[in-house]
Amino acid sequence: MINSHRRAFFHVTCRVGLSALMVSFGLRSALSWAAxxxxxxxxxxxxxxxxxLGISHPQQSTDITFKAPEIAENGAxxxxxxxxxxxxxxxxxxxxEKNPHVMTADFSIPEGTEPFIATRVxxxxxxxxxxxxxxxxxxxxxxxxxxxTLGGCGG
Amino acid sequence: MADPMRIRAMLIGDLVEVKVLMAHDxxxxxxxxxxxxxxxxxxxxSIGATCNGRTVLxxxxxxxxxxxxxxxxxFRHAKKGxxxxxxxxDTGGDTRTDEVAIG
Amino acid sequence: xxxxxxxxxxxxxxxxxSSPATLRAETSTVDAxxxxxxxxxxxxxxxxxxxxxxxxxxxxxxxxxxxxxKCDLGLGAGVIxxxxxxxxxxxxxxxxxxxxxxxxxxxxVTLQGFAEERLLKTxxxxxxxxxxxxxxxxxxxxxxxxxxxxxxxxxxAEQAAYDLGRGAFFYRAGPHDFxxxxxxxxxxxxxxxxxxxxxxxVEGARSAYTSWPAYRVSQGELRTMExxxxxxxxxxxxxxxxxxxxxxxxxxxxxxKNANGGVMTAPAIKR
Numbered sequence: 001m002i003n004s005h006r007r008a009f010f011h012v013t014c015r016v017g018l019s020a021l022m023v024s025f026g027l028r029s030a031l032s033w034a035a036x037x038x039x040x041x042x043x044x045x046x047x048x049x050x051x052x053l054g055i056s057h058p059q060q061s062t063d064i065t066f067k068a069p070e071i072a073e074n075g076a077x078x079x080x081x082x083x084x085x086x087x088x089x090x091x092x093x094x095x096x097e098k099n100p101h102v103m104t105a106d107f108s109i110p111e112g113t114e115p116f117i118a119t120r121v122x123x124x125x126x127x128x129x130x131x132x133x134x135x136x137x138x139x140x141x142x143x144x145x146x147x148x149t150l151g152g153c154g155g
Numbered sequence: 156m157a158d159p160m161r162i163r164a165m166l167i168g169d170l171v172e173v174k175v176l177m178a179h180d181x182x183x184x185x186x187x188x189x190x191x192x193x194x195x196x197x198x199x200x201s202i203g204a205t206c207n208g209r210t211v212l213x214x215x216x217x218x219x220x221x222x223x224x225x226x227x228x229x230f231r232h233a234k235k236g237x238x239x240x241x242x243x244x245d246t247g248g249d250t251r252t253d254e255v256a257i258g
Numbered sequence: 259x260x261x262x263x264x265x266x267x268x269x270x271x272x273x274x275x276s277s278p279a280t281l282r283a284e285t286s287t288v289d290a291x292x293x294x295x296x297x298x299x300x301x302x303x304x305x306x307x308x309x310x311x312x313x314x315x316x317x318x319x320x321x322x323x324x325x326x327x328k329c330d331l332g333l334g335a336g337v338i339x340x341x342x343x344x345x346x347x348x349x350x351x352x353x354x355x356x357x358x359x360x361x362x363x364x365x366x367v368t369l370q371g372f373a374e375e376r377l378l379k380t381x382x383x384x385x386x387x388x389x390x391x392x393x394x395x396x397x398x399x400x401x402x403x404x405x406x407x408x409x410x411x412x413x414x415a416e417q418a419a420y421d422l423g424r425g426a427f428f429y430r431a432g433p434h435d436f437x438x439x440x441x442x443x444x445x446x447x448x449x450x451x452x453x454x455x456x457x458x459x460v461e462g463a464r465s466a467y468t469s470w471p472a473y474r475v476s477q478g479e480l481r482t483m484e485x486x487x488x489x490x491x492x493x494x495x496x497x498x499x500x501x502x503x504x505x506x507x508x509x510x511x512x513x514x515k516n517a518n519g520g521v522m523t524a525p526a527i528k529r
Binding site: 038041076077078079096099100101102103104105106107108109110112113114116117118119120121122 | 183210230
């Protein structure tokens with residue numbers, strides 16, 4: 001009860017925030033896309049992410065350069081870098097398979113922006129991390145296994 | 156009131172390389188405090204960057220982006236001195252906008 | 259938090275040196291961790307603390323509404339370039355040896371009129387509870403980047419601080435009968451994947467001292483030397499180390515002296 005109430009509240013504030021942002025960016029048309037895409041963030045599995053994003057037959061691709069550390073000393077901060085060589089790359093999506101919320105980020109790449117993103121994510125436990133690239137010719141992905149070690153003490 | 160972002164934007168060849176650090180706790184809603192109470196979720200949900208009135212990046216984020224987020228991207232068609240503006244909005248409706256001249 | 263403490267206890271109890279059988283696996287693990295660190299590049303969230311600290315340093319603040327430009331960190335009022343690299347040092351006005359953080363408290367109390375109690379309450383930040391002292395420290399330490407650590411023991415009180423710190427470093431106490439030297443007095447020791455620097459010789463002391471304060475990715479916080487020492491005391495199960503105390507300043511003096519000549523790189527980014 002409390003949860004669903006909070007979720008409803010979250011959606012309201014989220015949409016208000018988004019619309020304010022999008023209006024200030026002169027991107028009213030993008031608002032519907034933004035609001036519709038939020039359900040992907042409720043996904044619990046990679047398949048649910050694909051479904052929520054309307055991706056039916058994703059293909060693994062070596063044209064996505066995906067840098068992730070083989071071992072993360074601390075899962076709280078894991079650097080990731082994605083570069084797509086696929087033509088008409090429209091968005092880059094990051095999914096951490098074993099996190100409670102698997103959907104991590106969805107970057108839309110407008111004309112004139114390179115299909116390149118670097119950021120840092122949380123990885124709760126050793127997990128496959130996926131970089132999904134949406135193009136006009138369909139969706140592609142690359143996967144890396146990130147092993148997370150617990151830090152010792154001090155340092 | 157949110158703390159300022161640190162934005163770097165450098166023109167290298169014909170590409171502007173942008174590196175942003177944001178001050179935000181990115182609470183997932185999964186963590187418990189010392190008294191065992193769940194710390195409510197509070198994280199950035201959207202990011203936008205514009206240059207010369209043109210959107211150069213927009214993104215939706217979930218709670219799995221690391222605390223004090225880092226973001227880097229690259230775009231074309233801008234020159235030194237052009238202003239780059241970055242805005243974020245979080246689950247609490249807080250928002251922060253910062254601007255930097257491309258160097 | 260309780261889990262971290264628990265693992266800390268276990269780690270300390272079984273502090274070990276590498277066994278040959280696992281050496282190869284450990285080498286590749288160490289390489290992988292190095293690669294993980296390399297991916298951070300120069301992008302350190304400590305800069306967010308530096309930005310905040312710059313404002314706190316320059317803006318008129320406190321009950322007296324003055325800026326800290328009259329604060330003397332040892333090189334003259336308001337001079338910050340290279341000041342941290344020469345701290346701790348003797349100050350005539352307070353008649354004591356002070357590290358950066360105790361000096362900052364002094365300036366904020368005497369110049370700006372802040373209550374010491376209020377400052378110390380938030381000496382270490384935690385998420386939304388932000389520390390002005392940590393932000394100021396980050397800013398002022400960054401102003402010593404590229405400077406060589408150069409503490410002096412010419413004043414008798416500076417020598418006394420060093421001697422006290424040296425004594426504390428080797429003093430075994432607490433339920434585990436630990437001293438700082440138990441972990442940091444020999445080369446090649448580790449706790450799990452963390453290599454423990456030997457702080458009694460130049461190389462280890464320099465690499466450790468010149469990289470603190472640091473942004474701790476595990477905590478998402480910037481941590482100062484006072485925090486570092488206080489946490490070492492906690493790990494040794496010693497009584498809480500008092501902020502700005504003679505022991506804290508003495509230990510800092512001992513470490514800084516051992517690191518003399520090392521080039522400051524802090525604030526760094528650490529696990």
